[in-house]
Amino acid sequence: MKNITVLPQRFQELWMANLIPTSFNPAFKLVDIKETKPKSGQELKVIVTVLDQDGYIMPGVNVAFSYSTSSPYTISSDSVWNPPGPRLADIVQTVGGLPAEHVQGSVVKQGQPGGITVYILEPESAASDVVTGMGALHDHTGVHLIFQYKDSSRLTIKERLVNIESYLNI
Numbered sequence: 301m302k303n304i305t306v307l308p309q310r311f312q313e314l315w316m317a318n319l320i321p322t323s324f325n326p327a328f329k330l331v332d333i334k335e336t337k338p339k340s341g342q343e344l345k346v347i348v349t350v351l352d353q354d355g356y357i358m359p360g361v362n363v364a365f366s367y368s369t370s371s372p373y374t375i376s377s378d379s380v381w382n383p384p385g386p387r388l389a390d391i392v393q394t395v396g397g398l399p400a401e402h403v404q405g406s407v408v409k410q411g412q413p414g415g416i417t418v419y420i421l422e423p424e425s426a427a428s429d430v431v432t433g434m435g436a437l438h439d440h441t442g443v444h445l446i447f448q449y450k451d452s453s454r455l456t457i458k459e460r461l462v463n464i465e466s467y468l469n470i
Contacts, residue, residue, distance in 0.1 A: 301331035301355065301448055307431070308333065315443070316413035317433035324381055324427030326451035328361075328420035333431075336442040343440035344407075346416055348392075349399040351448040358449065363400035364389035364421040373421075381427035383419055391421055404442070408435040420447055 304319065311317045311333060319330060328350065336342035350361040364373075366389040373387050392400035408414040414435025420428035426449065436442045 301351070301446075303329040303331060303429075303450070304333065310335075311433075311443075314437060315408055315433045315435065316411075317431060318413075320384070320430040320432065322381070322427040322429055325453070326425070326449065327381075327427040328422070328429065328447040329450050330429040330431060330445060331448045332444075332446035334444050336444050338440040342442050342444070344404050344436040345442040346402045346404060346418060346434045346436075347399045347442065347444040348394075348401075348418060348420075349444070349446045350394050350420060351446065353449050353451060355448070357394070357397045359394055359396050361394045361400075362391050362421040363394065364391055364417075364419050365400075365402040366390075366417040366419070367415045375421075375423045379423035380425065381423045383421060383423060383428070384417065384430055389421065399444075404434075404436040406435075407438045407440070408433075410438070418445060426451075 305321055307317055307319045348363045350358045352358045370388045370390045373389055394400050413433035416434040417432045418434050419430045431445060434443055
């Protein structure tokens with residue numbers, strides 16, 4: 301999937317959201333953002349799915365939902381990336397094929413950004429794009445973010461198969 305470098309206009313206008321892309325490699329890059337429908341079981345939620353380099357769902361990845369009253373956390377001094385401060389977040393791990401979710405208690409007020417900043421918190425191994433201004437709209441429309449692990453020094457399965465096929469002249 302292709303990296304998103306600027307959030308769609310709707311998210312900038314209604315959520316007052318912002319994307320802070322990372323230039324680090326390897327990194328978790330934002331590749332998709334979409335609204336969830338009210339009364340769908342996903343209202344008032346910020347949902348995050350994390351994909352590996354080949355596009356498969358990654359279990360066991362820490363997703364940070366950062367806001368002013370969340371819990372403090374620390375990271376090791378030898379991390380390859382330092383997440384944005386303050387070091388406050390509810391950290392939810394993806395499990396199996398399920399995304400990480402955070403229920404937004406209050407809605408985004410018109411003219412103000414949502415109160416949640418979202419990023420992948422695996423600083424010992426990779427950096428992450430950061431999305432600010434997340435939350436649910438007054439009509440309970442939520443957000444689903446999809447991040448994908450990208451490492452330009454490694455080939456995807458598809459690229460490896462193409463190399464093997466060309467080597468074998470298939």
